[in-house]
Structure formats: C-alpha cells, structure tokens
Amino acid sequence: MKILVLNCGSSSIKYKLLDMINKEELSSGAVEKIGMKGSFLKHVRRDGQKVLLKGEILEHRIGIEYILGVLTSQKHGCIESLEEINAVGHRVVHGGEKFNSSVLITEEVIQKITECIEIAPLHNPPNLAGINAITELLPTVPQVAVFDTAFHQTMPNYAYMYGIPHSLYTKYGIRRYGFHGTSHRYVSRRAADFLGLDYNNSRIIVAHLGNGASICAIKNGKSVDTSMGFTPIEGLMMGTRSGDVDLGVVTFLMEKEMIGSASVSTLFNKHSGVLGVSGVSSDMRDVDKAKGEGNERARLAWDMYEYKVMKYISGYIGVLNGVDAIVFTGGVGENQTETREYVCKQLAYLGVKVDFDLNKVSKGKEILLSTPESAVNICVIPTDEEFMIASDTLDIVQQN
Numbered sequence: 001m002k003i004l005v006l007n008c009g010s011s012s013i014k015y016k017l018l019d020m021i022n023k024e025e026l027s028s029g030a031v032e033k034i035g036m037k038g039s040f041l042k043h044v045r046r047d048g049q050k051v052l053l054k055g056e057i058l059e060h061r062i063g064i065e066y067i068l069g070v071l072t073s074q075k076h077g078c079i080e081s082l083e084e085i086n087a088v089g090h091r092v093v094h095g096g097e098k099f100n101s102s103v104l105i106t107e108e109v110i111q112k113i114t115e116c117i118e119i120a121p122l123h124n125p126p127n128l129a130g131i132n133a134i135t136e137l138l139p140t141v142p143q144v145a146v147f148d149t150a151f152h153q154t155m156p157n158y159a160y161m162y163g164i165p166h167s168l169y170t171k172y173g174i175r176r177y178g179f180h181g182t183s184h185r186y187v188s189r190r191a192a193d194f195l196g197l198d199y200n201n202s203r204i205i206v207a208h209l210g211n212g213a214s215i216c217a218i219k220n221g222k223s224v225d226t227s228m229g230f231t232p233i234e235g236l237m238m239g240t241r242s243g244d245v246d247l248g249v250v251t252f253l254m255e256k257e258m259i260g261s262a263s264v265s266t267l268f269n270k271h272s273g274v275l276g277v278s279g280v281s282s283d284m285r286d287v288d289k290a291k292g293e294g295n296e297r298a299r300l301a302w303d304m305y306e307y308k309v310m311k312y313i314s315g316y317i318g319v320l321n322g323v324d325a326i327v328f329t330g331g332v333g334e335n336q337t338e339t340r341e342y343v344c345k346q347l348a349y350l351g352v353k354v355d356f357d358l359n360k361v362s363k364g365k366e367i368l369l370s371t372p373e374s375a376v377n378i379c380v381i382p383t384d385e386e387f388m389i390a391s392d393t394l395d396i397v398q399q400n
C-alpha cells in the first residue's frame with residue numbers, strides 16, 4: 001500500500017511517498033516558489049541522494065505533475081507507474097467545526113472545505129488546489145483530508161470562545177480553532193507509548209516548536225486547550241508571526257500608518273516574530289549565531305521566544321490540574337537545547353529534574369530527558385505529520 005502525502009502551501013508543495021506495509025519512506029521533497037521566478041523541485045531519492053530540478057511551475061497542478069513525474073522517472077523515481085499509488089492524503093489546514101476527524105474526500109467534503117475558505121483565506125485555497133489537481137491527474141485514486149483543526153474540536157467552549165459578542169460566533173464562526181492538530185495527536189500518542197503511560201488516562205503538554213509553533217494541553221488523549229486561535233497567529237511568538245498582541249496595537253497602527261487589512265495581515269504574519277524582533281532571520285540557528293556574536297536584538301528575540309513557551313506550558317499545567325509529561329517537538333523543540341533547559345529550570349519548583357548534560361547533546365531524536373526522580377516526564381519526540389496523514393489515509397481507505 002503506497003500512499004502519497006501532500007502538504008500544499010501558498011507557494012510550495014511538500015510531499016512524501018510512503019510504503020505503509022513496510023512502514024518505509026520511499027522518497028520526499030518539495031516544489032517551491034510556485035508562480036514565482038526561479039521555481040524548482042527538490043527531490044530526495046530513495047537512496048538519500050538529493051536532486052534539484054528547475055522549471056516554470058506556475059500553479060499547483062503543474063507542481064503536482066512535476067512530483068508525479070519525478071516519482072516515476074527512471075533516473076530518480078521509486079515507482080514504475082502511477083498505478084502503484086494507492087491513495088493520496090492531504091494536509092488541510094482548516095476544517096472549522098465541520099470536521100473532527102480525517103475523512104475520505106467526496107464532492108460534499110470539497111464543498112465543506114470550500115466553505116471554510118472564508119475563515120482560512122490563506123490556507124485552504126492551496127489545499128483545495130492540491131485536491132483538485134489530484135482529482136484531475138489521478139481520477140481513480142482515493143483521497144483523504146487530514147485537518148490541522150480536527151484534533152482540537154474536543155476543546156471545551158470556555159477555552160475556545162473569545163470574549164466578544166456571541167453573535168459573531170453564530171454569524172461568522174469566530175472562535176479559537178487551534179492548528180498543528182496532526183502533530184499534537186501523533187506526538188502525544190507516541191509519547192504515551194514511549195513513556196509507558198496510559199494515553200486515555202494521562203495529562204500531556206506538547207510544545208510543537210517549528211516555524212509555526214503552538215502548545216497543546218491534552219487530557220486523556222483529547223485536546224483541551226491550545227495556543228493558536230481563530231488563525232495560526234495567536235499564541236507563541238514564531239519565526240515570522242507575532243503571536244499574542246494587544247488588539248489595540250493593530251487599530252493604532254492601522255490609523256497611524258494608514259494601512260488596511262492586507263498590510264496588517266502581512267505585517268503580523270510575515271514580518272513579525274523572531275524575524276521582526278531580531279532583524280536577523282526567522283531561523284533560530286541564525287539568531288543563535290547572531291546572539292553569540294553579541295547582537296542584542298537577537299538576544300531579545302531569543303529571550304522573548306522561550307519566555308512565551310514557558311508561560312504557555314505553565315498555564316497548561318493549571319489547565320490539566322498537573323502534568324505527567326511535557327514533550328518537545330518541531331525543528332526548534334527537537335534541536336534547540338537551550339530553550340528546553342530554560343523551560344525545565346523554570347519548572348524546577350514542581351519537582352522537574354532533568355539530565356542537563358544529556359539535554360545538551362540530544363538533537364532530533366526520541367529521548368527521555370528527565371531523571372527517574374523527576375515529578376514530571378520531560379522528553380523529545382520528533383514529529384511526523386506525514387506519517388500520521390498516511391496512517392489516517394490507510395485506515396480510511398481500508399474501511400471504504
């Protein structure tokens with residue numbers, strides 16, 4: 001059973017082809033700069049060799065044609081024909097209140113995802129473009145949608161509602177939805193297995209710290225709160241997103257700078273966060289280097305970043321009435337050892353005890369960092385959203 005996983009963003013398509021019988025990744029890659037100058041496909045072959053193919057990739061359908069082409073190419077491919085692809089799983093960012101689990105894609109599902117465009121204008125259109133392209137190019141292959149929001153549909157209303165007139169919820173669906181659900185679900189379940197906890201009777205906090213970042217409180221296997229909200233801007237400070245900001249700042253800026261909603265959205269989504277504060281980069285590795293060279297704004301961005309992570313984790317310990325495990329994941333969570341050290345030191349009052357020497361050398365792999373005396377398990381579980389999407393796709397295709 002070979003499953004192609006697609007994650008279509010506004011100007012990129014990430015893909016992975018997985019053999020779900022042998023649980024093997026056959027190849028992966030990404031099309032980048034779709035519709036821009038200098039678009040290309042970066043492909044990782046089954047033998048690990050990387051290939052770069054330049055081309056004029058004007059839209060998602062052409063990007064997907066490139067992907068299907070390279071997967072079946074004699075030189076770089078890993079399958080002989082497209083008939084070997086048994087199903088396609090798509091990451092769909094926003095399912096609103098319409099979806100609380102992954103689903104087989106039908107006309108009705110496409111219609112509902114289309115209706116969610118109103119609340120996710122940046123994310124759902126490229127996701128739909130991917131679905132439509134596969135419908136055209138592989139018309140007989142079943143497709144499954146896996147939503148970022150679905151896992152968080154178990155949040156109680158007092159956690160997901162905003163303190164604004166209730167009519168705005170009924171009229172427009174304005175509420176907190178949360179994102180990265182596929183990652184939070186995968187990582188929390190994996191952590192429970194890894195630590196020998198009963199998932200259905202556990203309190204787990206997952207810190208998904210990547211380019212986008214969010215924290216999730218999971219009680220008995222269900223998300224009860226998460227830091228992202230109506231859109232993926234709320235919560236932590238991220239690579240280029242601001243995270244929580246006083247709304248007064250937005251209205252002040254709109255007046256002072258005479259800017260409209262599109263500019264505000266770009267400002268807070270693309271020019272803020274670690275990039276905006278440091279003026280160096282959105283990538284923590286660059287910020288780390290600049291901080292080491294004495295760059296004060298890089299230092300500030302770093303301090304703000306980890307302070308906010310600690311604040312959310314601390315809040316969620318209250319939400320869960322205690323915590324059995326705190327799990328770090330995502331590019332930063334898996335590799336940035338200083339942030340983990342800072343958070344754990346701040347939580348020492350709870351009885352958190354960590355092997356800091358082990359923490360310093362642990363990067364990108366599953367590991368228990370807390371010592372046996374620790375009151376809370378602290379661990380790193382690398383996320384694998386693509387595997388989770390493929391696994392849901394397999395389950396759903398086998399049921400139908």
Ligand SMILES: Nc1ncnc2c1ncn2[C@@H]1O[C@H](COP(=O)(O)OP(=O)(O)O)[C@@H](O)[C@H]1O
Binds near residue numbers: 210330335
């Ligand atoms: N060795 C490292 N040390 C610190 N940060 C790292 C390291 N490796 C990756 N990162 C951070 O991880 C971020 C990307 O995380 P990732 O989870 O891959 O992002 P995405 O949300 O795009 O999937 C980078 O921007 C970088 O800041």
Ligand SMILES: CC(=O)OP(=O)(O)O
Binds near residue numbers: 093180210212232
């Ligand atoms: C929804 C979201 O924030 O996704 P990403 O982390 O991929 O930007």
Ligand SMILES: [Mg+2]
Binds near residue numbers: 210331
């Ligand atoms: Mg990632």
